[in-house]
Amino acid sequence: MGNSMVIGGTAVYVPEERLTVESLADQGLLSQNEAASLLGRGMASVPCEKALPSPDMLDLTLHALLNRFRVDPERVRYVVMPYLYYSFPYTKDVLGSLRRKYGFRQAVCFSLRDQLCSGYLMGMYAAGKLLEASEDEASVVLLTVEKCLLPGQRYGGGVLITGDACAASLLGKRLGGDRVLAVRSVTDIRTLQQGKLKNRADDVPNYFYFVNLAKVIRRTLADAGLDFGDLKVAIPNNITQETWRQLAVLLKISPELFYTEGPSVSGHLNTCDLPVNYARLALEGKLRPGDYYAMISLGNGGVIGCAVCQKGNDPPVLARRP
Structure with a gap:
């Protein structure tokens, strides 16, 4: 894929609250050896969103993207999500709700979550392919979110601990960025x-x-x-x-x-x-x-x-x- 795509803007949400390794150990979710291993690798705490569920994190981040970069919702042809680990045990239509709220009337919304570990770059790659077949003014919104639902989901096995965050990027062919x-x-x-x-x-x-x-x-x-x-x-x-x-x-x-x-x-x-x-x-x-x-x-x-x-x-x- 050549130089036919531009990242027209990116918005990220990283909670200010932090969850510490010591607190996980105090809850019995980490052994002392596991906590020591994480601390020895410089991982003392991670961002933790205690108040907002993941759909609200997406809403907040998407609003910031659209407002800051003056996105024309009529030009958005696709809203794409990569694989998400813990974020949607919901019956509500999360993408459909965002589509209706922000007026993405021309957009097709879909997730790549059936492709295990399909990340931000696979979403970008898919967006590029979609844009190749779209009119020049079309754009794609790439959305991703991470929020652990249970404290026990934080520990990644010896060397990693999971935090919460959300990101949204605007991709297109005729954008500045x-x-x-x-x-x-x-x-x-x-x-x-x-x-x-x-x-x-x-x-x-x-x-x-x-x-x-x-x-x-x-x-x-x-x-x-x-x-x-x-x-x-x-x-x-x-x-x-x-x-x-x-x-x-x-x-x-x-x-x-x-x-x-x-x-x-x-x-x-x-x-x-x-x-x-x-x-x-x-x-x-x-x-x-x-x-x-x-x-x-x-x-x-x-x-x-x-x-x-x-x-x-x-x-x-x-x-x-x-």
């Missing part, structure tokens, strides 16, 4: 099954993913006409720092290229990791107009993604509760 020079997203279920067969367990060693991940990153950079040396930063999803250090060795690049502070600041936000990390870097001035950057994701379902972009002038917006 960050140019998407290339994006790829693939699912290799053989990766998952090979890992299980080798270990006779329901976990997958990281190296089973690395070869395919390295190929996707290199091919996406080639599609964009860039090399690693052109990138200001590579923004990964919030999995273990060791993953990106090992990948840097395979790619023969400096591990300093990867932004790896996400887990210690936000914990694991699942499909919200990338837009939240991007927003943080942009608002802190670590990504400036004209900079090239890559977003990279790796999911346990075998989903691999990479997008190479050039920063535009508009900063992302932080949604806040009234």
